[in-house]
Amino acid sequence: MTTWHALIAAAALCPLAGCATHDHNTNTPRPGSGLEEYRQLTGEATAGVLSALSWLERVSAQPGRCPPKIVSGFAHEVEQLQVKSIRVRARGQAIRARGDAYFEAWTGGGEQLSVVPPRPTPERLAQLRENFTKIKLASQEAGETFRPFFNGLRNLRAELEADPGVIENEKARELIRTTRERGLQVLQKLGALEDELHAMRPLMTQQKPVTKH
Numbered sequence: 001m002t003t004w005h006a007l008i009a010a011a012a013l014c015p016l017a018g019c020a021t022h023d024h025n026t027n028t029p030r031p032g033s034g035l036e037e038y039r040q041l042t043g044e045a046t047a048g049v050l051s052a053l054s055w056l057e058r059v060s061a062q063p064g065r066c067p068p069k070i071v072s073g074f075a076h077e078v079e080q081l082q083v084k085s086i087r088v089r090a091r092g093q094a095i096r097a098r099g100d101a102y103f104e105a106w107t108g109g110g111e112q113l114s115v116v117p118p119r120p121t122p123e124r125l126a127q128l129r130e131n132f133t134k135i136k137l138a139s140q141e142a143g144e145t146f147r148p149f150f151n152g153l154r155n156l157r158a159e160l161e162a163d164p165g166v167i168e169n170e171k172a173r174e175l176i177r178t179t180r181e182r183g184l185q186v187l188q189k190l191g192a193l194e195d196e197l198h199a200m201r202p203l204m205t206q207q208k209p210v211t212k213h
Contacts, residue, residue, distance in 0.1 A: 039197050045142070046190045048081050052153055053183045059156070060176045065165040078157045081150065124203065131200045138196050142189035149186050152179030 055077040058070055120128060156175055159166045166172045 035197065035200060039194070042190055042194055042197065044084065046187065046194075048084050049146075049149070049183055049186050049190070052077055052081050052149075053180065053187075056153070056156075056176060056180055056183070059160070059167060060173075060180075062167055064168060066160055066167055068164070071160045071164050075157050075161060078150075078153045081153070085150075127203055128200075131196065131203065135193065135196045135200065138189065138193040142186060142193055145182065145185045145189050149179060149182035152182060 055074045059066060059074050062070060152175060156172070156179060159172060159175075167176070
């Protein structure tokens with residue numbers, strides 16, 4: 001599983017309740033905060049892709065040999081995208097662990113939690129599961145489109161660092177074109193994911209979590 005795929009899929013497991021990002025956080029999570037956290041993760045993913053595409057356009061706009069400043073800037077952007085994906089993945093994994101625990105609590109199994117979200121009615125639980133499935137599918141599709149996009153960025157970075165004049169070649173121009181198209185596909189999938197997250201908002205309740213003593 002790719003880094004971006006893993007972080008999105010991991011985050012998808014917690015929009016149903018107020019999930020804490022850090023296990024050591026002792027504050028009672030606000031109901032629905034997990035959904036908001038996941039929306040933030042999606043927003044960060046979108047911002048990272050947009051920034052990378054912006055630098056890709058700067059490279060593409062060069063009429064000839066790519067200036068050192070553009071090469072270094074593009075290389076830095078690709079590195080930052082990878083670093084960001086790893087950081088957000090760690091956040092997503094923490095959310096997934098908490099989300100799994102909530103589902104276990106709802107079904108009466110698993111570990112005992114000190115803070116338990118209100119148990120949904122059977123009808124509402126069915127709705128949540130349906131939306132949840134759609135979110136996971138959108139997450140998977142976004143991750144699958146990210147992999148070839150990032151590979152294209154990484155390959156172009158390597159070629160530019162080896163020879164800044166490579167963009168004059170048709171092969172490099174084709175790599176830029178296909179990478180741009182793949183980046184737009186990632187944005188499309190992230191937009192679909194955002195739509196599914198928005199569709200889940202009406203299902204969230206304002207009930208307070210139940211604290212066990």
